[in-house]
Amino acid sequence: MTQPRGILILDFGGQYTQLIARRVRECGVYSAVLPCSASIDCIRQEQPLGIILSGGPASVLDEGAPTVDLEVFSLGVPVLGICYGMQLMAHVHGGVIERGLQREYGRTLVSMDETGSGLLQGMKSESTCWMSHTWQVTKLPAGFETVAHTPNCPVAAMSDPSRQLYGVQFHPEVTHSEEGTKLLQNFLLNICHAPADWTMEAYAERTIARIRQQVGDGTVLLGLSGGVDSAVAAALLYRAIGKRLTCVYVDHGFMRSGESEQVIDVFTKTFPVELKTVDASDRFFAALRGVTEPEMKRKIIGREFVEVFRQVSSDLGKRDHFAQGTIYPDVIESGSIKGSAVIKSHHNVGGLPGELGFTSLVEPLRMLFKDEVRKLGLKLGLPENLVCRQPFPGPGLAIRVIGELTPEKVQIVRDSDRIVREEIEAAGVKASQYFTVLTGAKSVGVMGDERTYAYAVAIRAVTTDDFMTADVARLPWELIDRISARIIGEVSGCNRVLYDVTTKPPASIEWE
Ligand code: XMP
Numbered sequence: 001m002t003q004p005r006g007i008l009i010l011d012f013g014g015q016y017t018q019l020i021a022r023r024v025r026e027c028g029v030y031s032a033v034l035p036c037s038a039s040i041d042c043i044r045q046e047q048p049l050g051i052i053l054s055g056g057p058a059s060v061l062d063e064g065a066p067t068v069d070l071e072v073f074s075l076g077v078p079v080l081g082i083c084y085g086m087q088l089m090a091h092v093h094g095g096v097i098e099r100g101l102q103r104e105y106g107r108t109l110v111s112m113d114e115t116g117s118g119l120l121q122g123m124k125s126e127s128t129c130w131m132s133h134t135w136q137v138t139k140l141p142a143g144f145e146t147v148a149h150t151p152n153c154p155v156a157a158m159s160d161p162s163r164q165l166y167g168v169q170f171h172p173e174v175t176h177s178e179e180g181t182k183l184l185q186n187f188l189l190n191i192c193h194a195p196a197d198w199t200m201e202a203y204a205e206r207t208i209a210r211i212r213q214q215v216g217d218g219t220v221l222l223g224l225s226g227g228v229d230s231a232v233a234a235a236l237l238y239r240a241i242g243k244r245l246t247c248v249y250v251d252h253g254f255m256r257s258g259e260s261e262q263v264i265d266v267f268t269k270t271f272p273v274e275l276k277t278v279d280a281s282d283r284f285f286a287a288l289r290g291v292t293e294p295e296m297k298r299k300i301i302g303r304e305f306v307e308v309f310r311q312v313s314s315d316l317g318k319r320d321h322f323a324q325g326t327i328y329p330d331v332i333e334s335g336s337i338k339g340s341a342v343i344k345s346h347h348n349v350g351g352l353p354g355e356l357g358f359t360s361l362v363e364p365l366r367m368l369f370k371d372e373v374r375k376l377g378l379k380l381g382l383p384e385n386l387v388c389r390q391p392f393p394g395p396g397l398a399i400r401v402i403g404e405l406t407p408e409k410v411q412i413v414r415d416s417d418r419i420v421r422e423e424i425e426a427a428g429v430k431a432s433q434y435f436t437v438l439t440g441a442k443s444v445g446v447m448g449d450e451r452t453y454a455y456a457v458a459i460r461a462v463t464t465d466d467f468m469t470a471d472v473a474r475l476p477w478e479l480i481d482r483i484s485a486r487i488i489g490e491v492s493g494c495n496r497v498l499y500d501v502t503t504k505p506p507a508s509i510e511w512e
Pocket of ligand 1: 391392393394395433467504507508509510511
């Protein structure tokens with residue numbers, strides 16, 4: 001297969017690096033990300049049509065600040081530096097970087113001084129951009145000119161068209177930069193002349209080729225969680241290596257209504273992998289008896305998972321590699337990227353393969369955001385009702401029951417979750433994720449002249465693109481009324497329904 005040619009992004013540890021890759025792909029241009037420390041040979045091998053230097057948390061003046069092989073600037077392909085990337089470009093070409101008098105953060109009106117051609121072609125003379133910087137270029141290197149500024153930032157964008165070097169202090173990749181896509185398109189299509197022919201089919205093809213290369217003649221074990229990500233990973237692996245893929249589906253007892261049946265159906269009929277299903281619910285409930293602390297629940301579920309896998313894999317006989325459907329938000333939120341904090345431990349990210357003695361870890365979705373994973377799943381031929389269903393956390397309904405877990409409490413969330421899903425889907429209302437939570441609270445009520453003392457269930461419904469931030473879905477009141485009436489009428493053990501109106505941040509999407 002010929003290597004696709006596109007844009008190479010060199011990562012300086014910025015929080016938006018993958019977002020740059022995604023925006024480039026959204027413009028139809030292939031993109032790859034390498035660490036800024038990549039050797040020039042490695043960079044050449046990618047045969048990039050253009051290079052983007054990402055942002056990053058350091059100051060270029062720091063001792064040991066990250067840099068690049070300076071040959072990057074003389075490969076004969078255009079280079080765009082974003083934030084730290086621009087400061088580095090200026091610094092190594094003899095410009096001056098200084099601490100700004102006033103730190104700029106957030107939406108900022110930027111004066112675009114040169115919109116006739118080049119990087120800012122066709123942009124408005126004043127455009128709202130996302131800024132986040134302390135340091136800035138105060139003196140341009142020779143050969144460069146200023147093409148944008150703000151009252152506090154004399155060089156908000158710079159360019160040297162003769163050497164095809166460009167820099168922006170703001171972040172065009174962030175949606176708050178209103179004309180960010182235009183700027184990226186100018187760079188990708190007009191300056192780099194990159195072909196806008198990148199498609200999800202091409203991504204699938206390339207990833208399948210990579211899997212074949214990584215796995216060789218080996219066999220792979222994959223844990224199906226019942227969620228979208230592991231299903232798409234399994235479909236991709238099935239396309240790559242067929243029956244050499246064994247999928248293990250562990251029913252921990254915290255699955256949604258109808259979920260186990262659907263997973264088993266798809267992976268025996270549409271993608272007939274070697275499928276091993278295990279009902280381990282008794283074991284999980286036993287291990288979680290008396291546990292109320294969310295992180296402890298996650299850890300125990302993770303530990304039990306590893307244990308069940310260990311048993312299943314030794315029963316199955318040796319498999320060489322271990323695959324999982326880790327996606328980009330999992331990678332960031334698990335703190336595997338330098339500088340990011342651990343918010344919640346996700347049991348599907350971790351030392352499982354090492355512990356279980358697998359040769360390597362296959363994570364074909366590691367660079368994709370959720371919406372990209374869904375597109376890929378559809379392209380691979382997974383059924384729409386599986387691919388487009390909302391994501392579901394590895395620990396399942398266990399983290400939607402606040403307090404100690406019992407089969408009865410889990411049944412309350414399972415039944416109320418089914419009602420929420422049925423009603424929202426029947427109403428055709430758009431929301432990215434919706435479910436119920438069994439709050440730990442019990443309250444007094446009356447039902448048929450009887451006093452009740454039962455659980456309060458909360459409805460959680462959010463809209464989001466990438467699950468890293470989320471807004472509350474504005475469900476119509478009639479719909480909430482209907483859901484509430486059905487939950488009270490059909491689910492025993494609950495006498496009150498609440499609606500969670502908190503965005504992420506400050507709350508997370510799940511309650512635990
Ligand atoms: P939070 O609650 O962190 O959720 O805002 C963000 C997204 O991740 C899902 N989630 C998980 N997914 N394993 C997973 O695979 C987990 O342990 C886990 N915890 C949360 C959550 O449902 C939401 O879509």
